[in-house]
Every structure is written in structure tokens, then in C-alpha cells.
Amino acid sequence: MKTIAGLIITFNEEKHIEELINNISFVDQIIVIDSFSTDATLEKIAKFSNVIVIQHKFKNFAEQRNFALKQVTQDWILFIDADERITKPLQKEIITTINSDTSISGYMIKRLFYFKNKRIRFSGFQTDTTYRLFKTNKVTYIQDKIVHEMPKIEGETGLLKNNMLHYSFDSAAHYKSKMEHYAKLKALELSKKRKTTNIFNLHFRPLYKFIVNYIFRLGFLDGKEGFTLCYLSAYGVYFRYKTLKTLNH
Template sequence: MHDPNRNISAVMITYNEVEHIDAVIENLEFVDEMIIVDSFSNDGTVEAIGNHPKVTLIQRPFKNYTDQKAYALSQASNDWVLFLDADERLTDALREEIIKVTQKPNNPVAAYYFYRTFMFKKERLRFSGWQTDKNYRLFRKSKVHFKEDLIVHETLVVNGKSASLKHKLIHFSYKDYEDYKGKMLKYGQMKARHTAHKNVSPNFFHFYLKPGFKFLYNYICRLGVLDGKKGVTICYLNALGVYARYKELERLKQQHAKSTESRGIKPIQKQRDLSSTAA
């Protein structure tokens, strides 16, 4: 008899992941169900997925990460869900650990963190802020949901106990300089859109001091210096993401001001307080 509480659904969202898609699908062949929600890739990803009959492919427009992941999660048939990105891989040891905990009778854990090993091309990045990187990747569908008010760096809300698995997930995030730069710029811009409603006027502090602190913190305090040239590159690009966030926020505020002006709405000016000049 089928017991959805003991079986595993692998779920992921994709957009233009042809470089990774075959490898990640093959990496997940042990699961009972595999669902991919694709945002209309145009690089051959969809055609590659079609070569894997076990995979259920759903194409859906991308609104933001939280919305897309919440929808993908809702499609899973099993309670245990393994939610990966296309550039992540399970080691044999981690796969066995996943099988063990999901088959454990009366397991009280609702969600598991996976620590990740960050790969710089084909070399391991040991520091630069990534050494303690972890994310929820295995959880019970019935015990979690994605926090709706975040559109980037989505947050999983867990109703129950959390734990961490011992073995690490391999994260092939850095393909080349331009690819990783594009990711950092995209994340920065999306974070700006998320915080555009806040009363923040970007200035010298946001454009230079915050990115500078981000670089120095990861390079010095988080030991990026020990990663050599790789550390310089990663710490710089992560700082660039901070700069991109505030440049996009500045652009959005200017755009809003022009839109308001074009509609003939004048900004409210504070009335001068004359009490201090009264005779």
C-alpha cells in the first residue's frame, strides 16, 4: 500500500539550467516522484527534461522565488519533500542519510538543514563566508510553508522540530565570473524591489560603506583571504550585490517620483513652524 509519509518527492524550480539539468535529475533517481516547475526556459532545459519520463514538468511564469517555490511545493504528492536547486548535488553519503531519516518510524523532525560545500568552478571554496552556509532542503510538506512577504532569499516557516544532516550538499554555484556576477546583481535588484516601500534614501553610506564592509567582513573576518584569488573574487562579487541593491532602490525611487510628478501630484511640504520666530 502506498504510504506518502514514507516516500519522497523531489521538487525544484528552473530557468535556463541546461548545463545542470541532466546531472541533477540523475542524482535524484532514488526518489519516488520528481517535479520540476520551469519558467519557460529557452536554452534547451525543457527538451532535456523531456528525455526523463519519470519527471513531471510544469511550465509556469516566474513572479518571484517565494511564489514559484510555494507553487512547486504544493504539487508534491508525498509528505517528505526534497527541494533542491539545479546546481546542487547529493553525495552518496548524504543520499543514504536522507533515506534513513525519512524511513525512521515516528520521526519527530519536521525539517532538516543541509550544510553546503560551495564549489568555485571545480574547486572547493573553504571560507569567504560560505563555510557555515546551510538551508532547509528536506522537510514535511504538512509542517512547512514559505513566508509570503519575501520575494528573494525565501524563508521556510517550520511548524515543528528542525535538525541538521551530517553530510554536506555540493553547491556548484560558481560557473564563471560573468555568471556569478549576474546572480549577485539579480539578487541585489530583487532585494531592492522587496524593500522599495521602506523610507530609505540611498546615499554614500549605502553605495560605498555598506559594500566595503561586506567585502572586508567576508574577506577578513570570514577568512576569505585564505581562499586566495578565489576569495577575492567571491568577496568582491558578494559586495557588488549590496551595491546593486541600493542602485536599483535609487532607480525605483526616481521612477516613482517621476510617475507621481507626471500625474500632477505635488509632494507634501512641511509647513514652516513660525512659533520659534514669534515676537
Template sequence: MTSTRNKVTAIIPTYNEEVNIGQAIESVLWADEIIVVDSFSKDRTVEIAESYDNVNVIQHEYVNSATQKNWIIPQAKHEWVFILDADEVVTSELEQEILNTLRNPNKTAYWIKRRTVFMGEEVKYGSWRSDKVVRLFLRDKCRYQDKKVHSEIETEGEIGILNNHLRHYTWKGINEFIVKVNWYSTWKAYDKIENGKPTGFFVTTVIKPFWRFIYEYLVRFGFLNGKVGFHIAILSAYDVYSRGLKIQLIKNGEAIAKDRI
């Protein structure tokens, strides 16, 4: 006899995601409730999301990713929540695993692995090859850390891990990527200073960017990705350099806008 599964609310945070939002929504149509929480997009994101009859679109002013998600999570109708970024897609294998897990969950949250598609190619080597994020969890027992960048779920319960992957389409073109790096590096620079992390000029603008390239391209075998691996290593080093430069500028009294572009 097949047990009844727990119902789940899928939440998709968005901002200017007209390129991705359709495929993201299509990949979670199996959810019992779908909420798109939009940060007042300037493109067709809301229009596309609202074209789906079973999608509830809510707009809310954005502060950072953690606060946006923590604001919308309690509004989920169902006790199980699944978070999907707009540039991600749930594969059919992961969909089935999630639904099976919800029939008899024995953890309060679950890690889900991601495979990245960058410049049209799946990344098979390097640190971008695969990572994991907590995305399936109990609404009332989990919240995101109070961090401006790369916040993760906190829970007092036990966290399990699923076997299948999300597909992460992180590339929308060089202009969008540089804008994203610029925005994130600003927040990371302020975080480093506020947390009292080492912020010396030579370390932050020379040593760390150089090491990030070597780490991505050689230590993690990124060169086996071909041209894409080289681009990832260069862009990763640029991200670290941008953060380091901003740390120095902020320490020298320059105010760098944190506004989302």
C-alpha cells in the same frame, strides 16, 4: 527488522539550467517522484529533463522563488518533499542520510548544509564556505516565507538538521553570474525600500560595499581561499553596491525592471 521508509517527492525548480539539470536529476533518482518545475527556460533545460522517464516536467510562470515553490509543493504526490536547486547535487552520503531519516522522522523539517564550488574550487573559508537551508520537510506543514529573495521555510513544527552536505555549483561563468547579481540586487533593493530599511546614499553605496569586502576577505578569512577568495570578496561587494545604487535610483523615481533575464 528494517522499517519501511516514508516516500518522498523531489522538486527541482529550473530556469535556463541546461548546464546543471542533468547532474541534479541524477543525484535524486532515489526519490519516489521527481518534479521539475520550469519557468519557461529558453535553453535545453526542458529537453534534458524530459529525457528521463521518471521525471515529470511542469512549466509555470515565474513570479519569485517562494511563490514558485509554494505553487508546486501541494502538487507533490508524497507527504515528504525534498527541494533541490538545479545547481546543487546530493552526495551519496547525504542521499543515505535522507533515506535513513525518512524511516523514522521525528521533525517536521530538516536543515541541510551546503558546500559551495566556485570557479571550479571548493570554497573552504569565508561566509561562502558553508550555509544551511531547509530542504526536507512535510508537504502539508511547511511553506516558504512571502519574500522575493532568500525566502526560507516556515513551519510550526520542530526543525532538525542533517549531518551531510549538498554540493552547490554556483558558478556558470562571469556573464551568468553578473546577470544573477543584477536580478537579485534589484529585488533586494525593492525589498529594502518596502520594508523601510535604512537607505542613505553614503551607507548603501560606500560603507556597506566596503565593509562586505573586508568582512568576506579578512574577517571570514576568505584570503585563505587564494584567488577565488579575492574574487568572491570583490563580487560580494559589487552585489551590495549594485543593490545600494538601485535603492538610490528607485528613491529618485527611476523604475528598474524586475523581469527575470
């Protein structure tokens, strides 16, 4: 039987962490890389004897994930965020997959997105997939992609059939703060590449983002939650270029 490690990156995840640890109890080892949480995250993790906690200062997502990868000694890695959950069918598929004679080094998983505990079916989230399952020593994260980090996988990749659940945001304020955090990191990434901003980026890019998600990707069918998500996604684009303008000056 092949072994698998569950990798979790945390910062102030007291709301999710206990449920997540119980959710991935099928793995052989759980490793948490915590960037010095100030809430009850560590106290809640301490209840579990099967979890290794390593504190590591957060620089960016790519660096944090690469540090986490270096801690693994198992055959496979399940990288999972605190607000994600593995369904029973997906759990069975993961176990079957890692114990099969597969030549594939990394797998993407489809996510079902929830906002305020409501399933969001459109608004740009209907095609949400992310890399989460890897053979150990076959993956690293590209260093200059410091937000929306991208793995570099040695070998073939595939897509698992079953979905995972993504309980990402419980309020508009929470989503807005995350958009601003990601926008700041993306602006820093662009600034390092000597990118500049202009009127088009500040005004037309956000409008285009909203129109695509709300109209063409059917966000209006998600009701008021769809409007909120599409508006805040567009706001994130505006905030990115506003921050880039500040950085460049």
C-alpha cells in the same frame, strides 16, 4: 516506507539538469517547475519518463517555491536547486531520516561551495546551510521574502550530518549576473517596505561586506577566487542600494 518528492525550480538549466535528475533518482517522484526556459532544459528533461514538468511564470522565488509545494502528494519533500548535488552518504541519511519516527518537520543541510570547480572553504561560505528537506504540508515560504527566501516551518527543525555539493558559478561573469539579479529583487523588497538609501548604504555597506568576508572570514585563503567572490558579494550590496535609489525616484 515513506515516500519523497524531489522538487526542482528551473530556468535555463541545460548545463545541470540531466546530472541532477540522475543524482536524485532515489526519490519516488521528481517535479520540475520551469519558468519558460529558452535553452535546451525541457528537451533534456523529456528524456526522463519519471519527471513531471509544470511551467509557471516566475514572479519571485518565494511565490515559485510555494507553487511547487502545492504540487506534492508524497510524504516528504526534497527541495533542490539545479546546481546542487546529493552525496551518497547524504542520500542514505535522507532515506533513513524520512523512515524514522521523527517529530522534526524540516531539516537544514550543510553545503560545500564550488566556484569554477574549485572548493571554496572560506569567503563567508564556511557556514553555508539551507533548508532542503521537509514533511509535506509543514512548510510554506514567507511571501514578502522574495529573494533569499525563508521557509516557515510548522514544528521542530534539525540539521542533517552529511553535506551536499553546490556547483554554483562557473565564471565571474555568471556570479556577477546572479548578484545583480538577486540585488534587483532585494531592492524591490526594500522599496515595498518604503526603505530608502543613503551614502552609508551605497559606499560603506559594500566596503564592510568585503572586509568581513575577505579578512575576518578568511577569504584571502581561497586565493584569487576568494578575492573575486568577496569583491562581487560586496558589489551585489552596492548594486542593491543603487537599484533601490532608482526605484524610489
